Amino acid sequence: MYMFLFALVLVHPSGFANPSLEPNVSVQYRSQYQNHHAMHASYVRRHRRSIGHAYSHAGNSAGRGGKLFGKNMSRGKPLKAGKEFGRGMGGFGKGVGIGTGRTGRKTGKTVTRAVTP
16 A cells, blocks of 8 residues: 555656646746736825724824723723723724814815916
8 A cells, every 4th residue: 555655656756746836837928927006097096085084083093092901801801902092082083083184184285276377
């Protein structure tokens, strides 16, 4: 029995080898078209997200932080609860700051266009 398996391995060694070790035709194809996403404009995000998206992300982040705070406190993990709450409040501050910045920029541009003769 062992001689049969040994002979089978000698005759056809790639039968038991890892398929990734065999030469692959698609490797050449993949290397040729590796960066094709970067070449097409449809894959590039052209527009920023809206002001409302920034503010809603802030609220979602605060809610997520509060939820994880409560879960971890109920499980007796106050340090982890504080960490998660702080992360949520950090995301809240970031979202409000980005939304406020976009609001100020939009207002400034509107006023400038209205005042410019």
